[in-house]
Amino acid sequence: MRIKHAVLTLWAALVTLPLLWAFMSSFKTDAEIFDSPWTPPATPRFDNWSRAWEQASIGQYLFNTVIVVGGALALTMLLGALTAYCLARYEFPGNRLLYYTLVAGMLFPVFLALVPLFFVVDNLGMLGTYHGLTLVYAAYALPFTVFFLHGFFRSLPGAVAEAAFIDGASHAGVFFRVMLPMARPGMVSVGIFNFLGLWNQYLLPKVLNPDPDHYVLAQGLAELAVSRGYGSDWSGLFAGLIIAILPVLLAYVFFQRQIRAGLTSGALK
Amino acid sequence: MRHGKYRFLVGALIVPLALYGVFVLSPYVQAFQLSLTNWNGVDSAPEFIGLENFSRLWSDPLFLAGLRHNGLMLLVVPLAVIAVALALAAATKGTRVYRVVYFFPQLLSVAIIAVLWQFVYTPNSGLLNGALSALGLDSWRRSWLAEPDLALWCVIVVMIWSSVGFYVVLFSAAMESVPEDITEAAAIDGAGPVTVFRRITLPLIWESVQVGWIYLGIAALDGFALVQIMTVGPGGPDNSTEVMGLGLYRSAFNFAKFGYASAMGVTIFFLTLSIAVLLLRVTRRERVELA
Numbered sequence: 092m093r094i095k096h097a098v099l100t101l102w103a104a105l106v107t108l109p110l111l112w113a114f115m116s117s118f119k120t121d122a123e124i125f126d127s128p129w130t131p132p133a134t135p136r137f138d139n140w141s142r143a144w145e146q147a148s149i150g151q152y153l154f155n156t157v158i159v160v161g162g163a164l165a166l167t168m169l170l171g172a173l174t175a176y177c178l179a180r181y182e183f184p185g186n187r188l189l190y191y192t193l194v195a196g197m198l199f200p201v202f203l204a205l206v207p208l209f210f211v212v213d214n215l216g217m218l219g220t221y222h223g224l225t226l227v228y229a230a231y232a233l234p235f236t237v238f239f240l241h242g243f244f245r246s247l248p249g250a251v252a253e254a255a256f257i258d259g260a261s262h263a264g265v266f267f268r269v270m271l272p273m274a275r276p277g278m279v280s281v282g283i284f285n286f287l288g289l290w291n292q293y294l295l296p297k298v299l300n301p302d303p304d305h306y307v308l309a310q311g312l313a314e315l316a317v318s319r320g321y322g323s324d325w326s327g328l329f330a331g332l333i334i335a336i337l338p339v340l341l342a343y344v345f346f347q348r349q350i351r352a353g354l355t356s357g358a359l360k
Numbered sequence: 361m362r363h364g365k366y367r368f369l370v371g372a373l374i375v376p377l378a379l380y381g382v383f384v385l386s387p388y389v390q391a392f393q394l395s396l397t398n399w400n401g402v403d404s405a406p407e408f409i410g411l412e413n414f415s416r417l418w419s420d421p422l423f424l425a426g427l428r429h430n431g432l433m434l435l436v437v438p439l440a441v442i443a444v445a446l447a448l449a450a451a452t453k454g455t456r457v458y459r460v461v462y463f464f465p466q467l468l469s470v471a472i473i474a475v476l477w478q479f480v481y482t483p484n485s486g487l488l489n490g491a492l493s494a495l496g497l498d499s500w501r502r503s504w505l506a507e508p509d510l511a512l513w514c515v516i517v518v519m520i521w522s523s524v525g526f527y528v529v530l531f532s533a534a535m536e537s538v539p540e541d542i543t544e545a546a547a548i549d550g551a552g553p554v555t556v557f558r559r560i561t562l563p564l565i566w567e568s569v570q571v572g573w574i575y576l577g578i579a580a581l582d583g584f585a586l587v588q589i590m591t592v593g594p595g596g597p598d599n600s601t602e603v604m605g606l607g608l609y610r611s612a613f614n615f616a617k618f619g620y621a622s623a624m625g626v627t628i629f630f631l632t633l634s635i636a637v638l639l640l641r642v643t644r645r646e647r648v649e650l651a
Contacts, residue, residue: 095451102448103461106525109480110464112487116479128490170376177372181365189377196384200581200632202605203625206612207390210401211382230383233376262368291469293585298613309469313589316475325485332475339467351463355530 110336117329124325136326143331147324151304152311153334158221159307160289163228167285168278170229171236176266176274178237179244180252190241196234205298212299219302227295232285239284243277244270283346283353290339308335391629394622401616413623422595423624426604429512430581433603434635437519438576442569444520445527450557452532459532462525470522474589477518481505481590505591508600515586515601523579527572534565563645570643577635581628584609604628 116124118135144150178190208227209218217223247270255269271278296310306314312335315328343350395413399406417423452458465473480487481504489501504514538561546556562569584605588594595602595610604624612621 099448099451099455099458102444102524103458105521106461106465109476109487113476113479125485128485128487129494170379173372174376177369181369183366183369189373192385193380196380196388198633198636199388200578200625200628202582202584202608203391203629204384204387205608205625206618206622207387207394208383209612210618211387226379227383230379233380234384237376262364263372266372287467291467291471293469293471298609309471312475313471313585316478317589317594328475329479332472332479335472336468340464343464343467347460347463350467351459351529354466354526355533 113329114333117333119326121325139326139330142327143334147315147327147331148311149331149334152306152308155305156308159224162225163289164286166229167232167236168282171233172240172271172278175237175240176244176270179241193234194238197238201294209298219300219305224296224300227299228289232289236281236285239281240277243274247273280353280356283350391622391625394619395626397619399619401618406619413620417623417627422599422602423607425599425602426607429602430604433516433580433583434577436516437580438573440520441523441527441576442572444524445531448528449531449535459529462528465522466526470585471589473518473522474586478590481514506597508598511591511596511601515583515590518586523576530568531565534568535561538564566645573639573643574636577639578632581632
């Protein structure tokens with residue numbers, strides 16, 4: 092019993108210590124960071140945070156991320172739900188073919204698409220733009236969303252939709268007013284899954300978003316860390332790191348059960 | 361009710377299908393075409409050179425280094441993650457609060473994890489060397505990411521660190537659905553905890569474990585973000601942390617060898633597919649159903 096708790100505590104420490112240490116370091120001066128990695132700051136330096144936010148553009152990166160991820164998430168959920176619904180509830184020639192073509196997108200590593208994708212986006216004049224990144228994000232989130240919601244729409248009872256049709260509802264009306272509300276639990280799970288997946292993207296923005304003014308958070312932070320190298324504004328970088336972690340941490344504190352359920356149910360599908 | 365069905369279907373499907381076709385499907389198809397050319401992005405018509413890119417890959421020391429390192433990740437990461445996660449999942453039975461903490465790294469971008477661990481490994485002011493000094497192990501201090509023998513292992517440790525929590529949650533959810541009366545009956549019959557775990561719990565949660573093998577196997581062929589952000593070069597001292605994805609990125613976006621880079625992409629695709637199929641076959645078990 093005692094060994095069990097020791098092991099559990101040890102892993103908890105391994106997970107939390109680097110994060111707590113980074114949090115503490117974000118309030119230290121550069122000199123304090125170099126002198127002793129363990130000692131807390133003599134006085135907490137809140138100016139590290141404001142320097143990261145303004146001079147290191149973390150605030151701008153956060154804003155960019157919210158725009159791109161927000162747009163892509165809304166687009167993915169709307170188009171994904173609509174596609175999944177049509178393929179799950181309507182018989183038409185080519186239905187199976189479309190479904191498997193869409194779902195096949197999950198099997199391919201993004202690395203395979205990377206080079207041609209760069210030129211597709213470039214030829215459309217969308218490199219380094221909000222809308223370019225938004226559309227690409229949505230397109231790559233679509234296969235899993237369709238796959239997940241397809242099963243969900245299949246399992247919904249047909250009687251309610253039949254009744255709505257008899258009452259004179261249109262096809263779109265049935266989808267938006269009857270079926271979509273019934274699919275809410277599935278939408279929440281896949282929405283959480285997509286939100287985190289898109290929020291944390293690194294490879295796609297690294298290739299498709301070369302404009303520093305439009306960097307997303309993870310990308311901008313990584314560029315700062317790589318380009319500054321050793322010896323420059325460490326405390327500001329620590330503060331930027333913590334600012335980048337905080338939104339996700341806050342979301343996790345409030346929705347931790349839903350987030351864990353959403354992510355793991357996605358894996359088992 | 362049925363009138364207007366096709367109008368609705370066309371209206372609903374045209375945008376998502378166009379989006380998917382332009383940004384997902386067509387790049388995947390083009391990658392196969394490009395991999396057979398020597399396109400450098402400037403010439404209007406790429407020259408067809410057959411399989412030459414692929415044969416050059418096998419004598420490209422950098423790509424072979426990447427292949428070797430991804431191979432090592434494939435051997436180490438899934439096994440380590442699943443072993444640790446199974447042990448922790450079994451141990452957290454009844455104490456859920458640990459799972460809440462363990463899961464958190466799963467929510468962080470791999471780029472953020474890379475920056476965090478770059479700080480941890482920093483020689484003079486990093487957490488790791490600081491911790492070793494605090495424990496009186498000054499002789500163990502290293503420039504972790506600067507030593508060719510250590511750098512790749514440092515990256516592997518980060519991969520394990522960031523994945524374990526997710527599988528703890530996945531496996532412990534599966535373990536909760538194993539009925540207590542079966543494990544209790546086995547215990548009454550004299551089976552020790554290890555036997556119960558091996559003969560009863562593990563077969564009943566095998567489906568989750570199989571998912572873990574496949575996901576982790578596929579993830580082991582990546583490593584791009586960690587290596588690119590954490591290690592110098594990027595690619596580490598003496599290319600000791602080179603991975604295939606980094607080679608692809610460099611060939612395409614630093615050297616404009618787009619045909620060659622696409623051949624790497626095609627190779628990565630076939631490797632990923634083979635690993636997934638292989639792991640699916642190797643981990644296949646008779647499915648145990650509970651009546």
